[in-house]
Amino acid sequence: ELALAERGDPGVPFSWLCFGSEGRREQTLHTDQDNGILFEAVDGAEADAVRARLLPLAQYINQCLAQCGFTLCMGNVMAGNPELCLSRSEWARRFAGFVREASPENLLGSSIYFDLRVVWGDEQGCEQLRQGLLAQVADNRIFQRMMADNALRQRPPVGRLREFVLTRQGNDKAATLDLKVQGLTPFVDGARLLALANGIAACNTLERLRQLVAKGVIEPLDGAAYEEAYHFIQQTRMQQHQRQIRDNLPYSNRVDPDSLNHLDRRILRESLRQAQRLQSSLALRYQL
Numbered sequence: 070e071l072a073l074a075e076r077g078d079p080g081v082p083f084s085w086l087c088f089g090s091e092g093r094r095e096q097t098l099h100t101d102q103d104n105g106i107l108f109e110a111v112d113g114a115e116a117d118a119v120r121a122r123l124l125p126l127a128q129y130i131n132q133c134l135a136q137c138g139f140t141l142c143m144g145n146v147m148a149g150n151p152e153l154c155l156s157r158s159e160w161a162r163r164f165a166g167f168v169r170e171a172s173p174e175n176l177l178g179s180s181i182y183f184d185l186r187v188v189w190g191d192e193q194g195c196e197q198l199r200q201g202l203l204a205q206v207a208d209n210r211i212f213q214r215m216m217a218d219n220a221l222r223q224r225p226p227v228g229r230l231r232e233f234v235l236t237r238q239g240n241d242k243a244a245t246l247d248l249k250v251q252g253l254t255p256f257v258d259g260a261r262l263l264a265l266a267n268g269i270a271a272c273n274t275l276e277r278l279r280q281l282v283a284k285g286v287i288e289p290l291d292g293a294a295y296e297e298a299y300h301f302i303q304q305t306r307m308q309q310h311q312r313q314i315r316d317n318l319p320y321s322n323r324v325d326p327d328s329l330n331h332l333d334r335r336i337l338r339e340s341l342r343q344a345q346r347l348q349s350s351l352a353l354r355y356q357l
Contacts, residue, residue: 070189072130079122083108084190085130088146092184093257093272095303098310099320101140102131103181105153107160107194116156123154146181157194161201168205171215179216180258183265184272199270206265213266217355220258221348225341226251233326233338241323248309249322252302252337255344256295259351263287274299291346298343301336305329 089103090096106127110116128149135141148154155163164182167175183202187195206212226234226246235244246252260277263269269280275296282292306322313320326334351357 072126072133076126076129079126081108081119081122082191083119083123084187084192084195085148086185086195087188088185089181090184091188092186093274094186095257095274097303097307098314099322102134102142103146104131104134104148104188105146105150105155105182105185106148107187107190107198108154108156109194110156110158116159119156120151120154124149124151127154157198160198164198164202165205168202168209168212171212176215176219180219180261184261186272196270203265203268203270207268213262214355214357216258216262216265217351218357220255220262220351221357223250223254223258224348225255225344227338227341227345231338231342233341235326238323243325243327245323245325247322248302248306248324252341252344253299253306255348256299256302259347260295262351287350291350294343295347298340301340305333305337 084107086092086105086107087103088105090100091103106123108116108119108123110119127147131141131147131149141147146153164179167179167182185195185199226236228234233246235246237244256278257274260274260281263281263286264271264277267281267284267286269277269284271277271280278287278292278295278299281287282289287295305324309322309324310320312318326337329337
C-alpha cells in the first residue's frame, strides 16, 4: 500500500502471494523473501501486457522489503521475477507441470510454491488455484510417492542408540545439528504431503497436522506428539536466533546439543525421534 501510494496504482487488480515459510506463517528472524503476483487475464497477450505494468512495481516492493530486513531471495523467488508474476491460468499450468512431471527440480518447486497464501489483494484467484492443485495431487499417486521419497531425504540426526548424529561445518570447532533442515523440515514436508493427498487446504504445518487428525489420517496421540515436537524444535531455534541478535552474531540454525541444559537436550532428542516416527509412517504408507 505504501508502494502504491508512492508509485501510483498500476490500474490492474492483482494479489501479492507469498510462499514457503511465509506462506505457512512460520517465518522467523532468519529469513528471506519468497513472493509472487497473481492476476487475471483472458489470454497470453493480455497476460504479457499486465505483467509489463506490474513488474516495475513488484521490483520496487522487493527492494523496499529488503530495506525492512526481508533479504532478497538468492534463488530469485520474488514477484519482480517475470516468471513469478503470472496470470491465474499461467500459475495453474505451472502447478500442473509440477504434478505431472515429478523431476527433482519440480519437487523442489512444489515444496516452495504449494505452501502459498495471499498477503494483499483478492484471495479468490488463489483459492481457485489451490482447489485445482488439491484435485490434481489427490488424483496422482505417483507424484505423492515422489513427494514422500523427497520427504525422507532429510533424516533427523538421532542414531540407533538415541545419541545425536552431529557434523562439523567449515571451520566450526564443535559438531552441530541443523534445527531447521534436520529438525523442522521432516515435519513440514510430511504434513504438506499428507495434507495435499487428503484434500486439506491449510498451509500451516500445525494446522495441517490437526486437520489430518480430524480426518483420521493420523492417530490423535501421534498428532499431539508431532505438534509438541515441532513446537519445541522451533522454540529452540527462535531462542538461538534471539541470543545471536543480542550478541551481534550472524543467524544460524545449527546448534551444539551440549550447549543446551540436560532437560532441553533430552526433549530435543525425543522431538527428533518424533520426526523419525513420522518419516517411518510415510515410508510404510508409500512402501518406500
